Amino acid sequence: MKVDLFDFDLPQERIALRPARPRDSARMLVVRGEGDFEDRVVRELPDLVRAGDVMVFNDTRVIPAQLEGRRGEAKIGATLHKRIDLRRWQAFIRNAKRVREGDELTFGGGVTAIAEERHEDGSLTLAFAGDEPVEILLERAGRMPLPPYIAGKRETDEQDKLDYQTMFAREDGAVAAPTAALHFTPELIAALDAAGVQRETLTLHVGAGTFLPVKADDTEDHRMHAEWGRIEPEVAARLNAARAAGGRIISVGTTSLRLLESAARDDGTIEPFEGDTAIFITPGYRFKAIDGLMTNFHLPKSTLFMLVSALMGLDRMQAAYAHAIENGYRFYSYGDSSLLLP
Incomplete structure (x- = not known):
């Protein structure tokens, strides 16, 4: 249709x-x-x-699946999409053209990830560094992933967590x-x-x-x-x-x-x-x-x-x-x- x-x-x-x-x-x-x-x-x-x-x-x-960070001096954003395993998530990347496979991405709270495989839909696999569960890392560095038709009109705040x-x-x-x-x-x-x-x-x-x-x-x-x-x-x-x-x-x-x-x-x-x-x-x-x-x-x-x-x-x-x-x-x-x- x-x-x-x-x-x-x-x-x-x-x-x-x-x-x-x-x-x-x-x-x-x-x-x-x-x-x-x-x-x-x-x-x-x-x-x-x-x-x-x-x-x-x-x-x-x-989960607080939206991350703001950098690849070197370039600002990037990541929205996690689908868990692959305990440390790896598939993610949609803002400014994805600035990210190559193998790049280290740095987010808030000391959270880092390596960009791995690029998928047909343009998303990337992110492998998070460290031993802490990824959910703990996201609580420290992430924001609630409000839909773009809301997030584009106002800032996410503490009330959205509820x-x-x-x-x-x-x-x-x-x-x-x-x-x-x-x-x-x-x-x-x-x-x-x-x-x-x-x-x-x-x-x-x-x-x-x-x-x-x-x-x-x-x-x-x-x-x-x-x-x-x-x-x-x-x-x-x-x-x-x-x-x-x-x-x-x-x-x-x-x-x-x-x-x-x-x-x-x-x-x-x-x-x-x-x-x-x-x-x-x-x-x-x-x-x-x-x-x-x-x-x-x-x-x-x-x-x-x-x-x-x-x-x-x-x-x-x-x-x-x-x-x-x-x-x-x-x-x-x-x-x-x-x-x-x-």
Whole structure:
């Protein structure tokens, strides 16, 4: 499909630079397969799902993956993208033309790394020096990797260390937050529990590739960056049992959805999973594992807007986004939410 089909006009003032407070006070647009759109609030979620449904969260934790440093006298920036092993990460480099394989890069806090292999997408492998875990080095030298459409409008600050982390964050490794879950609070979880809604967690370490624009003219020519994920056997078993009992699997975020669909057989059975996924979902895809999706509002011509269009239909999502823009919804990572129920 032509990528231009997924374009739309978004006023810059619709881009949220800070989250709603409290988190569950964000607005939520309910989009069903047909009928009118519903303007709701996230804390009303227990009224919109059913007892026996399962909401699936991503428990990845965002690490301070943005680094500022030098190669000699040249200023460079690095955004870690994907772990390779205990000391090596694949990273996107700002001013990458000034960096050659074998160069030593110096960051804040005495953190250094050697530039190793250059990849086809322009990223480099960075091998961090020393014996300290890389996570400790990043806590000393790194910044939270806010999306470029936020970081380009204001400085990252201490508040972002809290705001850009979900209440489920447990497994270090993401360089972007699973933002749909940013709306959840302990009070909302308690209300969902009281309503008989189950919840499960999986892990998908979101990479910086999630922010990259689609440069191809046709979706068939776009290649997704791989991300590492895991679904434990007992989680897969409980999800399958809940669905067999008539419950719906509602993914909280596109990251959870992509991993669930990567782990699903053609008959919808969810298998345990551990490894990389580069699944790219566009209209025409047949969903196997999920029955609904809670997600924020995405960029024009992004792979994520393509995904929600695959779930609900392109015309339906174009109309939903037009409604959201007209009615003042806030977009992107710190923005409002939508609940998509085909």
